[in-house]
Amino acid sequence: MSEGASFSLQQQEDGTTVLALAGPYLVSTIGAIDKDIREIEVGFTLVDLTEVTEIDTVGAWLACTVARDNGADVTGASERGQRLMDAVGASENDSVMVPESLGLFTHVSALTGQRMADFSRGLRKMVGFLGQLILAFGSLLRHPGRFRTKALVRQLQLVGIDSLAIIGLMSFLIGIVIAQQGAVQLAQFGAETLTVNLVGRITLRELGVLMTAIMVAGRSGSAFAAQIGTMKLTEEVDAMRTIGISPMEALVVPRILAAVLMMPLLGFYAACMAIIGGAVISDVTLGIPFWNFIERIQDVVPVYDLYVGLIKAPVFGLIVALMGCYHGMQVAGNSEEVGARTTQAVVQAIFMVIVLDAFFAVFFTEIGWA
Known part of the structure; x- marks a missing residue:
C-alpha cells in the first residue's frame, strides 16, 4: 500500500470478491503500488473505481490490464475515467508483433546505401577538416610567433625517437x-646470391616505409585520436x-x-635495420659474409629505390596524422566514442596507406623507376 493511490480486496454479500x-x-x-497490485493472488470478479x-x-x-488479466469487469468509473478506459481498451492488441522481414536483396541494398551515405558525409567532413x-x-x-615549437619537439620525440626500438x-x-x-x-x-638484391630493393622501396607507416598508424595515429578525443570530451578544446x-x-x-x-627518417631507419637483418641471416645460413652483403647492396640497389621510399614516406605520415587528428576532433557524446574513433583512425589510416602505396x-x- 502507498500514500496516495491504494487498493483493497472486499468480500461482497453474494460471495464475490471486489478489487x-x-x-x-x-x-x-x-508506481509504488504497481507491483503489489499485479501480484494479487486472490481471484476477483470486479474492479471498483468509485x-x-x-x-x-x-x-x-x-x-484495464488488471481487470483483463483476472477476467473481471470494471465499474464505478467517472465520466472521464470511462472515456480513458474505453480508449485504452480499444488500443489493446494481443497479436505478436513481428518486424517486417526484408528480402536479402533489399537488405543488402539498404545497407549499401546507408554505408555510401555515411561515406559521403564523412568525406565532406574530412574535406572541411583539411580546409581548416x-x-x-x-x-x-x-x-x-604563434607556432608552438615546444609542442612540435614533444611530438617529434613521441612519434620518432620513442618508436625507434619497436620499429x-x-x-x-x-x-x-x-x-x-x-x-x-x-x-x-641456384641463385642464392640474388638474396642481396631481393632484400635491398624490397626494403628500401616498399616494405621499409610501408611497415613503418602501419606501425606509426597503430602507435601514434591511435594516440592522436585518443588524446584529442579525450580533450573533446572533457571540453578542453572548447575551453581553448x-x-x-x-x-x-x-x-x-x-x-x-x-x-x-x-x-622519412623512420622509413630509412627501418630499411637499414631490415638490410642488417638480412645480412645477419645470410651470414649465418648462406655463407655470405656480413660486410660483403652490405657492400653488395650498394652495387645492386639503384639509387632511385631510395628516392621512391623517401618520396612516399612524408605522404604516408600526412595520411596517418590526418586520420588520427580528424577522428579525434570528431569525438562527441561519451567515452565509448573515443574507442570507436580511435579504431576508425587506425583502420582508415592503414587502408589509405596501402591504397596510396599501390x-x-x-x-x-x-616513369621508369621500376
Missing part, C-alpha cells in the same frame, strides 16, 4: 624473414576556443608536422 481502487491513479502516484479521485491514461491502462588545417598553416605563416626490432625481423624465405626459393634456381587559442594550431598542426618530418607503385613504374 476496490482508491485515491489518485496517475502516472506520478501508481473511490478513485483522479485518473489519467496510465491509471486507466493499469486498471590549410587555414591554420596559413595563419601560422602570417604569424610565426627497429620489427624491421630487423622482417629482413631476416625476407632473406631466409627468399633464399629458399632462389636456391631452386573560449580563451582565443585555435585547437588546429595548438593540437593538430604540431602532430601533422611531426609525422610528416619523422616518417598508386605509387603504378606511378613509379610508368
Whole structure:
C-alpha cells in the first residue's frame, strides 16, 4: 500500500470478491503500488473505481490490464475515467508483433546505401577538416610567433625517437624473414646470391616505409585520436576556443608536422635495420659474409629505390596524422566514442596507406623507376 493511490480486496454479500481502487491513479502516484497490485493472488470478479479521485491514461491502462488479466469487469468509473478506459481498451492488441522481414536483396541494398551515405558525409567532413588545417598553416605563416615549437619537439620525440626500438626490432625481423624465405626459393634456381638484391630493393622501396607507416598508424595515429578525443570530451578544446587559442594550431598542426618530418627518417631507419637483418641471416645460413652483403647492396640497389621510399614516406605520415587528428576532433557524446574513433583512425589510416602505396607503385613504374 502507498500514500496516495491504494487498493483493497472486499468480500461482497453474494460471495464475490471486489478489487476496490482508491485515491489518485496517475502516472506520478501508481508506481509504488504497481507491483503489489499485479501480484494479487486472490481471484476477483470486479474492479471498483468509485473511490478513485483522479485518473489519467496510465491509471486507466493499469486498471484495464488488471481487470483483463483476472477476467473481471470494471465499474464505478467517472465520466472521464470511462472515456480513458474505453480508449485504452480499444488500443489493446494481443497479436505478436513481428518486424517486417526484408528480402536479402533489399537488405543488402539498404545497407549499401546507408554505408555510401555515411561515406559521403564523412568525406565532406574530412574535406572541411583539411580546409581548416590549410587555414591554420596559413595563419601560422602570417604569424610565426604563434607556432608552438615546444609542442612540435614533444611530438617529434613521441612519434620518432620513442618508436625507434619497436620499429627497429620489427624491421630487423622482417629482413631476416625476407632473406631466409627468399633464399629458399632462389636456391631452386641456384641463385642464392640474388638474396642481396631481393632484400635491398624490397626494403628500401616498399616494405621499409610501408611497415613503418602501419606501425606509426597503430602507435601514434591511435594516440592522436585518443588524446584529442579525450580533450573533446572533457571540453578542453572548447575551453581553448573560449580563451582565443585555435585547437588546429595548438593540437593538430604540431602532430601533422611531426609525422610528416619523422616518417622519412623512420622509413630509412627501418630499411637499414631490415638490410642488417638480412645480412645477419645470410651470414649465418648462406655463407655470405656480413660486410660483403652490405657492400653488395650498394652495387645492386639503384639509387632511385631510395628516392621512391623517401618520396612516399612524408605522404604516408600526412595520411596517418590526418586520420588520427580528424577522428579525434570528431569525438562527441561519451567515452565509448573515443574507442570507436580511435579504431576508425587506425583502420582508415592503414587502408589509405596501402591504397596510396599501390598508386605509387603504378606511378613509379610508368616513369621508369621500376
